[in-house]
Amino acid sequence: MNRPRHWIDFRSDTVTRPTLAMRQAMFDAEVGDDVWGEDPTVTQLEQTLASMAGKAAGLFLPSGTQSNLVALLTHCGRGDEFIVGDQAHTYKYEGGGAAALGSIQPHPLPMTAIGGPDLHDIEHAIRPDNIHFSRTRLLALENTVHGKVLPLDYMTRAYALCQRHGLQLHLDGARVFNASVALGCSLIDITRNADTVSICLSKGLGTPVGSVLVGSSEFIHTARRWRKVTGGGMRQAGILAAAGLYALEHHVQRLADDHRRARLLAERLLRAGYILEPPQTNMLFIDAGELDRTALSAWLHEHGVKADCLGRDNIRLVTHLDINDDDIERAARVFEQFRTRA
Numbered sequence: 001m002n003r004p005r006h007w008i009d010f011r012s013d014t015v016t017r018p019t020l021a022m023r024q025a026m027f028d029a030e031v032g033d034d035v036w037g038e039d040p041t042v043t044q045l046e047q048t049l050a051s052m053a054g055k056a057a058g059l060f061l062p063s064g065t066q067s068n069l070v071a072l073l074t075h076c077g078r079g080d081e082f083i084v085g086d087q088a089h090t091y092k093y094e095g096g097g098a099a100a101l102g103s104i105q106p107h108p109l110p111m112t113a114i115g116g117p118d119l120h121d122i123e124h125a126i127r128p129d130n131i132h133f134s135r136t137r138l139l140a141l142e143n144t145v146h147g148k149v150l151p152l153d154y155m156t157r158a159y160a161l162c163q164r165h166g167l168q169l170h171l172d173g174a175r176v177f178n179a180s181v182a183l184g185c186s187l188i189d190i191t192r193n194a195d196t197v198s199i200c201l202s203k204g205l206g207t208p209v210g211s212v213l214v215g216s217s218e219f220i221h222t223a224r225r226w227r228k229v230t231g232g233g234m235r236q237a238g239i240l241a242a243a244g245l246y247a248l249e250h251h252v253q254r255l256a257d258d259h260r261r262a263r264l265l266a267e268r269l270l271r272a273g274y275i276l277e278p279p280q281t282n283m284l285f286i287d288a289g290e291l292d293r294t295a296l297s298a299w300l301h302e303h304g305v306k307a308d309c310l311g312r313d314n315i316r317l318v319t320h321l322d323i324n325d326d327d328i329e330r331a332a333r334v335f336e337q338f339r340t341r342a
């Protein structure tokens with residue numbers, strides 16, 4: 001095989017670089033001091049996403065981690081508890097921020113194959129009103145979760161359960177547009193089943209920075225204070241928000257291309273003898289059980305393919321804006337040739 005001309009980077013959809021058109025939109029952005037509420041582009045982004053999600057207000061934050069943290073700090077007080085899947089990003093991959101900075105106790109529950117805790121488990125995990133127990137305030141779900149779309153029926157039932165028990169529901173919707181595009185539904189069809197939603201612009205949507213937290217006006221008013229407290233108040237952030245507005249206009253429907261490419265790659269890998277489930281969105285996970293992982297990592301590296309080989313049981317491949325049909329073809333051949341190498 002010839003030496004690769006460029007890297008094909010499947011490690012994450014966060015590795016994309018802003019397109020020229022996006023950079024131009026950033027260059028042209030009207031800006032002001034957003035901590036004083038004077039950046040028109042940030043305000044436009046917040047209002048646009050809030051209305052797309054059917055919520056009253058939005059808040060632009062530097063990252064998904066900070067957006068989820070600010071949501072948790074706003075929903076829960078010291079000593080309160082939130083129920084969360086034990087493989088969820090908010091529990092496992094955000095540095096324990098809610099506990100470290102908010103004295104909020106996570107109550108992790110095993111996740112079922114669909115990507116959320118079992119609804120009976122959730123119901124049983126809610127603490128009775130008793131001075132011995134922490135107060136259960138919130139259920140945190142994630143959609144998409146490890147590339148899977150949470151079924152709408154599950155979300156509807158989870159939200160009804162929360163309302164029956166006086167809990168709030170926060171959705172880590174870092175990739176919620178992948179879910180809506182995969183389901184062929186509107187964003188609101190998903191977000192109506194949550195009180196608050198954190199939506200990332202820097203993943204499949206391809207911006208360099210930023211997430212938007214959406215919810216009620218009162219919630220966002222308090223969240224704005226927590227954003228400042230946690231150091232997330234930004235000044236002329238319209239330059240970044242302009243990338244978000246550009247992405248909402250140009251990069252949502254094209255997520256279907258990422259999903260199609262993930263399916264295409266999965267078909268080739270299955271035919272070549274790799275073990276994996278057909279992807280629902282832009283992520284595929286190759287079962288690493290029977291593979292010589294060290295040899296595969298070295299082979300991929302040698303042939304210009306980057307993949308996340310850090311998982312205990314699998315190798316993760318993520319398609320995104322910077323991966324085209326030719327890249328899929330080339331990567332598929334690299335994986336096939338690993339199987340048939342001498």
Ligand SMILES: Cc1ncc(COP(=O)(O)O)c(C=O)c1O
Pocket residue numbers: 014062063064065066089090142172174175200202211
């Ligand atoms: C599901 C999910 N939620 C939240 C985040 C955090 O986003 P950020 O990296 O912007 O902090 C990530 C990051 O990959 C994620 O995958």
